[in-house]
Amino acid sequence: MLSPYTVLDLTDDRGDLASMVLGDLGADVIKVEPPQGSSSRRMGPFLEDAPEAECSLHFFAFNRNKRGITLDLTREAGRRVLLRLVEKADFLIESARPGEMDEMGLGFDALRQINPRLVYVAITAFGQDGPYAGFAANDLTLAAMGGSMNLHGDPDRPPVRMTVPQVWLQASAEAAVAALTAHARMLRTGQAQFVDVSAQTAMVWTMMNAMVAHAIQGADFNRAGSMLQLGNITLPLVYECADGYLVLVLNGAALAKVVYWWVEDGIVAEEWIEAEDWPTHDVRVLQGKPVRYSLEEVVAAHQRYALGHSKQELLERGLREGVTIAAVNTVEDVARFRQLEERGYWLIAPLPDGRQVRVPGVFARLTETPMTVRRWAPKLGEHNEEILGATLGLSAQEIAAASGAAAP
């Protein structure tokens, strides 16, 4: 869908996903790395635990559908080549600290002179300016400043982030939306566009109904472990089962069915089925009206029941009987989840070391305009010759000077 467009990706590990989304949607993406390689090549997990440029699964995962070149932007030769690429580009995405691109003569105001229809997207921690724009930041501190951490973890321990870093992925996915929004505006106005993406605010949006809560209800929402907070009741979301954990909201509709399961297993007496109007149990609890069996009894019964069954078994039974039960999956369970398998989600990718691996495929299916993976992540400088030589017509010596291969 975006096949007419060229994207220059100057980001490090904070922006890989942004241009990958555009690449998955069809754009021609050129990853521009410094001579020593992007910082995302130094992010694990690594093949064979070897922290080397071609072993980073992080880099491999978020740089498909891109060609890769190296340019030394600290040198005039490198900057000159970048300017030539900018002339023909439609998008440029970078994640430098605020002001850094301007200092190199590669800021928006300089580049729009060369390409008056350029869409320039800058991804930073807090935005281009403002009191925190110069703050040191990373996944942990942005999860804190963006309000996500306060919502996560048990009340008797410190708030927590997600163990697998999420902040720059959220910001990068947002940057893809920002790029396409700005592109639509460029088409309307005929003028170059500057987009300022803030990772902090990308995280604020992950708070959903908690973000403006205090101004609306006069109180904050705070972390509650795995308890779902609904008005004046709190209900566990997570139950331990025979081989792990599952998620179930014990609302009236679910209770009307699972009460039979409890009876089958002898967890509760058969009279439970008739003694309570189960479909309205949740509403009566919420309204403080009488119930035959308390919420605590109901939760305890389900906990005892779940311990006797596997998560996959309960997921399948729930699907058959219309009870929404989710397994708490590990990445192993995700990799084996039948739905993804039968939807043909996984693709086979050749790893840099020659082995093959199953990887997530494209993020959506489109009927008339399918998304495709046309190439896997580039090796460092893999397309220097193709792009700098064949396309721009640079000599081997000029390529070496621009890409930082020759001594200064």
Place this chain on the structure above:
Amino acid sequence: MPEQLPFDRIKVADFSWIMVGPTTAKYLADHGATVVRVETERPPDRLRAAGPFKDRLPGTNRSQFFGDFNTSKLSLSLNLKNPAAVAVARRLIAWADVYIESFTPGTVDDLGIGYETARALNPSIVMASTCLMGQSGPAAAFAGYGYHAGAIAGFYEILGWPDRAPSAPWVAYTDTIAPRFLAAAIMAALDHRRRTGAGTHIDAAQLEMAVQFLAPQIMDFNVSGRVVSRNGNRSDTMAPHGAFPCSGDDQWCAIAVESDKQWDALRGVLGDPVWGRDDRFRTAEGRLRYQDEIDRHLGQWTSGRSAQEVMHLLQSVGVPAGVVQRSSDLLRDPQLAHRNFFRYMDHPEMGNIPYSGHQFRIRGYESGPRSPAPLLGQHNELVLREILGMTDDEVTEVVAAGAIA
């Protein structure tokens, strides 16, 4: 000069509900599109029944959960279970450039407003169908929330403490990821349509979008058999790395030391205490090994200070530190204020209240919500008469049939 908003010529029929579809349509609405949000009183969008409610008084038009995700839209109430409503829905689809729905797979076909019908009415329609598991496959009918999809996608397993059960994200986590991917796909499809005239049908499984965020860890499992799990706030490469207690009730500051240089800077801020000079802490390897000890000492220092003071002291020497902020903190966060993040607007029932703005700003216009979220059915007349061009008789007829409800 008029603002020339990015999508000011785009028309959207938003038949979706709850989170993912409405948030996706909001991107288009806030940036200029005319978005008709199709809702019904029977029952209202679940978000209208979930808090926060203005002044804690529940009401269909008092939820800012609904409000924040439905700004800049028009609301049409249309009960699709009523046959007369389907004809109105079809006129809306014929009018629209984009048609978004998030029903259980098969529902729109049963209602007579599936993709084939939509394309017959409007050959270049961009239609997006989003649900948890996708339009096909053995679990397609799985009708749950992002609370469920978050567990299935693997996010519960990586949240919380290694000595305790997996933790549920407080939010329906996959709902925070999916709209970003789906909005990008719709915008790309619109650009393709502008150039070629061709529409498309997008099948957006929220699970498949969310799993992208764990791609390296899934690949790692497939290659090495390693299964990533929750580890509190610990990092594999950095220490100290955690949330540290500060003065006041449940106040915390996150601190993450990335390098030896930052470690030295941190010790300097603490006044070079004797414990910090310990040789075991000089390298990242040592700090990782002995981080329990470091955490105790550092926690003693932080607990005597406010979280703001800890953050500013450490930031003054370039150490990444950030207050664990709540909604109340965000509402007075000077950086968010600088970005004009919260927008106060007058809502007919809730009064002057803040709406969340945008995580990106496009220079040259005020990116963000343009009008407050609509009351349920607030724009029925406008949509039926002005947008769909229905005559008085036609409007009377669908109202009498009970379709507008």
